[in-house]
Amino acid sequence: MGALIGLLFGLGSLLIWRGLTAPRPAVATARAPGRVAVLLSDAGVEAVTPAGLVSSCVAVGAVLGFVVLGVSRSLAVSLAFGVIAAWGPFALVRFRARRRRTELHELWPEVVDNLASGVRAGLSLPEALTQLGARAPVQLRAPFVSFGEDYRATGRFNDCLDRLKARLADPVGDRVVESLRMAREVGGSDLGRLLRTLSAFLREDVRTRSELETRQGWTVNAARLAVAAPWIVLGFLSLRPQAVAAYDTRGGFLVLAAGGALCLVAYRLMLRIARLPQERRVLR
Numbered sequence: 001m002g003a004l005i006g007l008l009f010g011l012g013s014l015l016i017w018r019g020l021t022a023p024r025p026a027v028a029t030a031r032a033p034g035r036v037a038v039l040l041s042d043a044g045v046e047a048v049t050p051a052g053l054v055s056s057c058v059a060v061g062a063v064l065g066f067v068v069l070g071v072s073r074s075l076a077v078s079l080a081f082g083v084i085a086a087w088g089p090f091a092l093v094r095f096r097a098r099r100r101r102t103e104l105h106e107l108w109p110e111v112v113d114n115l116a117s118g119v120r121a122g123l124s125l126p127e128a129l130t131q132l133g134a135r136a137p138v139q140l141r142a143p144f145v146s147f148g149e150d151y152r153a154t155g156r157f158n159d160c161l162d163r164l165k166a167r168l169a170d171p172v173g174d175r176v177v178e179s180l181r182m183a184r185e186v187g188g189s190d191l192g193r194l195l196r197t198l199s200a201f202l203r204e205d206v207r208t209r210s211e212l213e214t215r216q217g218w219t220v221n222a223a224r225l226a227v228a229a230p231w232i233v234l235g236f237l238s239l240r241p242q243a244v245a246a247y248d249t250r251g252g253f254l255v256l257a258a259g260g261a262l263c264l265v266a267y268r269l270m271l272r273i274a275r276l277p278q279e280r281r282v283l284r
Contacts, residue, residue, distance in 0.1 A: 061086025072238035
């Protein structure tokens with residue numbers, strides 16, 4: 001009996017020692033997309049990678065910098081305009097992301113109404129989503145057409161929903177997709193009522209946001225013009241090389257650097273003060 005207890009104790013000790021010293025298997029973890037990748041997804045730009053956007057910024061900044069250098073003969077001025085131009089592609093993508101977010105926010109009530117009508121008519125969830133490829137607004141048809149193709153090819157509803165959510169890249173789309181997933185898994189009977197309530201909420205939110213954006217539009221545009229005005233004047237001055245020769249000195253370079261930093265801080269502060277709350281994609 002004592003030998004059996006000793007054998008079991010030794011075997012247990014061996015197993016514990018092996019468990020502590022054995023190398024752990026590598027676990028594949030999905031890397032979260034970077035901020036630039038998320039911005040490109042929100043803008044609906046699928047053909048450009050984050051590295052391509054950065055390369056475009058560098059190329060645009062270098063080209064405009066050399067052009068200004070050839071006109072003004074001032075290295076400091078050309079460097080300043082090159083930095084401003086390098087921000088151009090990134091600012092364009094951000095503008096497209098904001099415009100696309102606004103457009104989708106205005107279109108989602110109609111999409112949700114069509115989806116609720118299909119569910120109320122007795123269509124299954126895959127069929128109701130597929131028919132949105134023909135009935136949804138034109139801007140949102142492509143993701144639902146792709147969903148229908150994926151579902152007919154694979155028949156995997158959850159995987160197709162994940163790809164649909166990635167194509168939509170929108171907070172409201174995330175909520176609708178997750179509601180449909182839950183209804184599919186647990187058999188919710190109030191999906192139609194949920195979609196109608198969501199549609200009414202979205203319409204009220206669109207109306208309120210439109211009023212706020214209209215009221216703040218003049219103020220924001222005036223602030224942007226105030227930030228851009230000094231650089232517009234500097235651009236006209238650079239057409240006469242002798243007028244901007246002073247900026248090639250140490251003091252002139254410091255003036256440009258300080259002016260650029262102050263404009264950047266003022267512009268970012270203006271955007272933060274005037275920014276309306278945006279929905280975040282918490283259900284990626």
